Amino acid sequence: MKILVGYKRVVDYNVRVQVKPDGSGVATEGVKLSANPFDDIALEEALRLREQGVAEEVVIVGIGPADLTAHLRNGLAMGANRAIHVTTDAPLQPLTAARTFLKLIEKEEPGLVILGKQAIDDDANQTGQMLAALWGRPQATFASKLSVGDGKATVTREVDAGLETIEAELPAVVTTDLRLNEPRFIKLPDIMKAKSKPIDAIDFDSLGVTSGDHLTTTHYAPPPKRSKGVMVNDAAELIDALKQKGLL
Amino acid sequence: MSKILVIAEHLDGALNPATARCVAAAKVVGGDIDVLVLAEQAGEVANQAAKLDGVSRVLTVERAENAHLLAATAAPQIAKAAEGYSHVFGASTTSGKDLMPRVAALLGVAQVSDIMSVESSHSFTRPIYAGNAIITVEAPADQTVVATVRTASWPAVGNADNAAPAEALSVDAELPSHTRFVELKQDKSDRPDLQSAPRVISGGRGVGSKENFEIIFKLADKLNAGVGASRAAVDAGYVPNDMQVGQTGKIIAPELYMAFGISGAIQHLTGIKDAGTIVAINKDADAPIFEIADIGLVGDLFKVIPELEAALG
Ligand SMILES: Cc1cc2nc3c(=O)[nH]c(=O)nc-3n(C[C@H](O)[C@H](O)[C@H](O)COP(=O)(O)OP(=O)(O)OC[C@H]3O[C@@H](n4cnc5c(N)ncnc54)[C@H](O)[C@@H]3O)c2cc1C
């Protein structure tokens, strides 16, 4: 079985992104970029399934500008067999990303597609669900446990009420939650090895994807600021302060 | 005029309060608001939905496949039911987030995630980058707007004087059988629900262990509060996943939020931004949580909590 993994590059989770003063966007020039944390988890899970003998090949997919190559090399160094780089300069909205994945699926015919539950830049949390709908296949979102066998995936999902387990016939789309696994660290020799692994570059325009970028962002604003409050010295003062606010 | 379909969320015959928050957002859009209940037996839930202020009609679809709602089977029904509606809203709960993008894709439209405010019938604000930026997005006027409503931004509507009429809807949708529900493990507790409790007490890595977390629960019970946690506390196994507050956990807006042994990472703070009063207790005076706390106390939580309990009597 082949596993396709979404491997998006985003602004590193440690960066406190700032809105440009004129409200035209966020300042991303020169900030640290990393793999979307949920996608590192997706890749780790795919590698474990390969190590278990469930899968033979793990293919990472990045949709983005030309300089995505270094990012994809990281995924190859982590252990992916090869990478597909769909080149496009404009960021795609989830529906377009899902349609792009579908095109790749038609060619690659994976048994399983693992994406992150959300990209931490747009925080959309949509692409996996949309892809599963377009593909007409099961979705198992927010996975914290995954086992694959007998032509199906058994997935434990983190939901508001607790933990839900579902069964999905393969092929299927799984999206990862934080506690699915802890991604491995990349070792130096693996970086060397990754240099010889293939990255297929495909021009986005050549895929014939109908754009689903229907939403227009008209303005960016910083979040309302919470100002620094007061410090109290002990429990008694804390209780007084809460009483004054009518909270106790 | 807008015609809005709100997807009811429910479990064990109880309507989730998130649905009343969705209706609040729909009311700001304006127009007719219908609530759709997919269930095996919709009666009880439909009754609760019919009472919500602003609701014009309740539509029910009763099918055996709806006994445990799965996105794969619910989405085709909703996509069919959505015909003639200008908007389809669901809550930004795990269930809504699972379901609504699938609906949007079936309709061939984009989805707006986590609506914080309604600027006009097709323009909304929503957070990106863990809430570090709030964007205004415009959806095309000639497409159905499919969206999730960020529940923490919307107070629930109350009950109306008269109940809205309910109608059974027959949707002619073929449902796949490739996805099956196995089980739901719930941590049943009598404590107030984290997402709607007026008071929430949270613990982080500083609490140190599962056993130590008892002290957080005890204080919460004294204050009749819900209990939350940071990701670090959940990852370490102190408490179950459904207690995680933050960017990738629950977004909450209690009147009072008290954080014990939580450093204040941006991913955590994004989950509590809408809280009325934030109290932070941390032994590190430089912890970032003090930059946003309304009341801060530098101290050891194991010393402070017993003192609080003693003073509360
Ligand atoms: C993609 C992604 C998503 C994330 N989503 C979330 C999310 O939804 N929610 C979330 O919470 N985090 C999330 N995180 C994790 C987040 O970045 C932080 O790692 C996490 O919030 C830290 O938890 P903490 O504050 O409990 O732990 P720490 O940062 O380790 O802080 C522990 C604090 O306890 C204090 N302390 C220790 N002992 C005591 C004591 N005896 N008395 C008083 N204070 C004490 C320390 O001074 C310290 O400030 C996410 C991270 C990533 C990468």
Ligand SMILES: Nc1ncnc2c1ncn2[C@@H]1O[C@H](COP(=O)(O)O)[C@@H](O)[C@H]1O
């Ligand atoms: N441009 C992209 N390149 C690679 N993967 C992507 C891209 N966009 C979305 N994805 C995948 O879809 C997931 C969810 O993204 P989103 O719906 O934008 O929150 C991500 O975690 C990725 O796995």
